[in-house]
Amino acid sequence: MKAVILLSGGMDSAVCCAIAQSEGFSLYALHVRYHQRTSEKELRCAHALATHYHVHDFKELSINFLQEIGGSGLIDSSIELPVTEKDAHAIPPSYVPFRNSILLSYATAWAEVISAEAIFYGANSIDFSGYPDCRPRYFKAFQALIDAGTKDDTRIRLRTPLATMSKAEIVTRGVTLQVPFQLTWSCYIDPDMACGVCDSCRLRLKGFKTAGVTDPIVYRS
C-alpha cells in the first residue's frame, strides 16, 4: 500500500507523514523547491523527516518557473511579507499563484506511475493564510481532476487529514504520534532563526500555545 506524500519540511507535513505511516502506507516523499526564501532550510528538514520516517523513496523537485513569473512575496524578496495580524479575508502576498496545483499534479503523476493509492497533503483550511488553493472546495476539485485525468483503472485518493483541524489540534495529534517537531521549519522569512512574526510563525506559535505544548525550535522574538 503506497502513498505519495508532499513533504515540505513544515510541521503540518510532518504530522501528515506520521498519520500516513500510522495507517500502514509505504511512503514516497516528494519535496518541492520553488526558490522560496527558506528553501535550503526546508530541504534539510524534509530530508531529516524522510530519514526519521524511513520513507521508501525521496524525490526532490526544483521549480524555477514560479520565480520566473514572479507574483509572490514568498519568492520575490522585493515584495514585503506581513508581520502583523491581517484582514482575515484578504489573500496575503505570500500566496504563490496556483502553486498547489503544480505540486499536486507532480504528485499525481508519480502516484500513477508507482500505482500508489493515495496522496497525502498536510494542507489546513482552519488556521491558514487564506490561500484559494487551500480551501476544501479546491481539494474536492482536485480529486475530480485526478478521477478525470488518470487511467480509468487508477484509483488515487487525495488525502488531507489536517484540513479541518486547528493548528492546536495538529500539535496535539503530532505529540500523540511522537512527531519530531524539532526537525520541522515554518518561518517564511529567516532560514536560520525563526522570526516569530511572519504569518506562518504566528500560526505555529499560537497552535503550540493553545495546545499547551512547548515548541522545540528557537525564535528570535
Add this chain to the structure above:
Amino acid sequence: MKAVILLSGGMDSAVCCAIAQSEGFSLYALHVRYHQRTSEKELRCAHALATHYHVHDFKELSINFLQEIGGSGLIDSSIELPVTEKDAHAIPPSYVPFRNSILLSYATAWAEVISAEAIFYGANSIDFSGYPDCRPRYFKAFQALIDAGTKDDTRIRLRTPLATMSKAEIVTRGVTLQVPFQLTWSCYIDPDMACGVCDSCRLRLKGFKTAGVTDPIVYRS
C-alpha cells in the same frame, strides 16, 4: 486582452495560436519540454511559430521530473512506441501520466500573475491517442479547478477550440487562417525526418489526406 497559449510546436498548437490571434488576444506562449524524444525539434518549431505570430512573451519550461519517474514511451526510449493501428480504446505507451495537469497548472499560474483572461490549449478529443487527460470531461474538471484554486476576482477561461474538431477539420481551419504548417512538428520518434508511422504521424497524415491538402513536411515513409 491577454491569453497564455501552450505552444508545443505541433500542428494543433499552431492552429490554436492562429485562432487565439484572430480573436484579438495578445499572446503569451508557454513551451514545455519534458525530455520527450523530439524535444529539440519541437522547441525550434515553437520558436519559429512564436516569431511568426509575434507573441508578446515566450517562456520555456523544462520539466525533469517526468523523466525521473518514467512510465512513458515518449520519454523513455526503452518503451516501444506503436507504429501500427491500435485498439481504439487502449491507452498507448506514449501516454505521459498526468502531463496535461502539470502543463495547465503552470499556464494557470502565469495567467493569474499577468491577469490573462484565457488559456488556449490545442487539445483534441476526436483524432487523438486516447489519453485520459485529453477528454472533454478532463478539461471541464480543470476549469473547475481554476475556478476553485485562484483568487475570487480571477477569471481565466480554459479554451480548447480544437476539442471537437477532426484532424481534417483542424487542417482546413489552419489553411483558412494561413497557418505555416511547414514550421510545425508532430512525429513522436524522429526529430530529423518524420517517421510517418507513429501514432502522431499517422493522425497528421490522415488529417491532411482527408482535407485534401498536401502536408508541407517531408516523411521517411
